[in-house]
Amino acid sequence: MSKKFNVIQVGLGPMGKLITNLLLKRKNINLIGAVDINPQLVGKHLIEVLDVDDKSEIVIQSNLESVFSQEKVDVVIIATSSSLEKVAPTIKQAVKSGSNVISICEELSYPFQNYPILSKELDQIAKTHNVSIVGTGINPGYLMDLLPIAITAPCQEIKLIKVTRMMNSAKRREPFQRKIGTGLTIEEFHQKLSQKEITGHVGLTQSIQMIVAALGLEYDELIEFPPKEVITEKEFTTSYDEQVKKGYVCGLQSKAVAKNKGKDIIFLDFIAYAGKHEEFDSIEIEGIPNIHQKIIGGVHGDIGTAAMVVNLIPKIMHAKPGLLTMKDLPVPCYTKNLWKNSD
Ligand SMILES: NC(=O)c1ccc[n+]([C@@H]2O[C@H](COP(=O)([O-])OP(=O)(O)OC[C@H]3O[C@@H](n4cnc5c(N)ncnc54)[C@H](OP(=O)(O)O)[C@@H]3O)[C@@H](O)[C@H]2O)c1
CATH class of the missing domain: 3.30.360 (Dihydrodipicolinate Reductase; domain 2)
Structure with missing residues (x-):
């Protein structure tokens, strides 16, 4: 049987909503939770916020901790901020729980020169937990690099x-x-x-x-x-x-x-x-x-960014552990038809 990727979405601003809409549409993805700190979103049903016709019963949580369940989470997606310093605590929390991380934080797309110490730390914890971290998006992450x-x-x-x-x-x-x-x-x-x-x-x-x-x-x-x-x-x-x-x-x-x-x-x-x-x-x-x-x-930047993130889910599962950039991953492409047990 085809196995799905277990995913959590963090950040439900306009970008997070676009990403989540696509996650819910993809048959190879099992969305198991959604997180946002905005008090106007916390406690609401995800489908209410997204305005989509879906049977998901997910309730938006205020922190990642309450979403990590017995099920292994393959990927945590983070769409909260452009600043790596602001996103780093969420990345660390996800990695320490054994999840890969895909984020659209622009500063994560190539962080080594601007944040050498933090980059080293993220790389080390990712390697310790045998997972990968990558910053992506349409730009930075694809069209201009x-x-x-x-x-x-x-x-x-x-x-x-x-x-x-x-x-x-x-x-x-x-x-x-x-x-x-x-x-x-x-x-x-x-x-x-x-x-x-x-x-x-x-x-x-x-x-x-x-x-x-x-x-x-x-x-x-x-x-x-x-x-x-x-x-x-x-x-x-x-x-x-x-x-x-x-x-x-x-x-x-x-x-x-x-x-x-x-x-x-x-x-x-x-x-x-x-x-x-x-x-x-x-x-x-x-x-x-x-x-x-x-x-x-x-390429429409918002539509393209949501697709970049979701298409990367099967790819990051086959990447080497550590803090990576888009140039280090297997060739990115449309992955709607790839499953967790695909070669
Ligand atoms: N790489 C690329 O190509 C690319 C493309 C598009 C967007 N981006 C970037 O992606 C980010 C998201 O875009 P957006 O337009 O959706 O931004 P946004 O409107 O600022 O939405 C971010 C959402 O995340 C929430 N949030 C902030 N910190 C959080 C945390 N620690 N945990 C959980 N939720 C948190 C915010 O809540 P509050 O409102 O309460 O703070 C808000 O609901 C932006 O920084 C944007 O620049 C990158």
């Missing part, structure tokens, strides 16, 4: 890797639109960024660090530039019913570059703002041969 890494495979030489994401942020979830400054004045945008009230996009530095590590590239400088606001030329209403006046912020552009001896070797350009404009994900390799791959229309 893993995919460019894979696209270099037929190259004899590489001079420059340039990745551009251009998206209409109006199609994304509310917290995303807010964290890129939608609806703020220019002054508020810069003030909130400097006071860390909004984060902008997190992950360009981690994506560059993953690419250079995978390709063994030498670099002497990595610069992530401060985000630059994009201003709307016409008034519009957001998906959460807020008016944004002409002249206010409707999104941002974030860039990062790795240089070696004064020359760019990796250049990442992330542009997200509300409005009808071309959307795409593009990877250009300057080398032998030159390669230009363009995903017309782009």
Whole structure:
């Protein structure tokens, strides 16, 4: 008989809900619990919160401890924060209970340089408990790091890797639109960024660090530039019913570059703002041969992130133990038809 993967979901914000919806749809997954600290969610039936037609009787708990039962948990999914320091206690708790961890925490996607001590600690506890920890998502985790890494495979030489994401942020979830400054004045945008009230996009530095590590590239400088606001030329209403006046912020552009001896070797350009404009994900390799791959229309970041997480469940079960990144896992792909006892 085909065996299912036992999974717990931690974090039921817009991303956690998208992930949980997909978990419930997948026949190869057995969702055994859901956790969130938000008092408005704790104690409610999961299906009430998700608004789905499912027979699940899961009640949302305020901590992981109360969900770990006699059943072995294969994977704990964490969708709570971009900050590794904030997510680390939940990761440790899951690992110490013998579960693998998949998180969309951006700082976990390549944590070794920014958090060397914490990374070592996480790696050690994962190895002790014979499980794996990985940070994933669409970006960081795929479009601006893993995919460019894979696209270099037929190259004899590489001079420059340039990745551009251009998206209409109006199609994304509310917290995303807010964290890129939608609806703020220019002054508020810069003030909130400097006071860390909004984060902008997190992950360009981690994506560059993953690419250079995978390709063994030498670099002497990595610069992530401060985000630059994009201003709307016409008034519009957001998906959460807020008016944004002409002249206010409707999104941002974030860039990062790795240089070696004064020359760019990796250049990442992330542009997200509300409005009808071309959307795409593009990877250009300057080398032998030159390669230009363009995903017309782009990949929807929220839908794609939920799928990345759920598709990774069978993959992490076959990964080596420790703190891993996307470049270390078996080739990621659509895994709806893979079971716990599949080869
Ligand atoms: N890697 C990628 O490509 C990618 C893609 C999409 C999103 N993300 C990241 O994923 C995270 C989740 O996104 P979101 O939009 O759903 O965020 P969100 O709106 O902030 O939702 C997070 C939820 O988790 C809860 N929470 C916080 N700390 C918790 C803890 N220790 N234990 C249990 N629950 C906890 C929050 O409760 P409270 O509201 O009470 O704090 C909230 O309900 C964000 O940091 C986002 O940047 C990454």
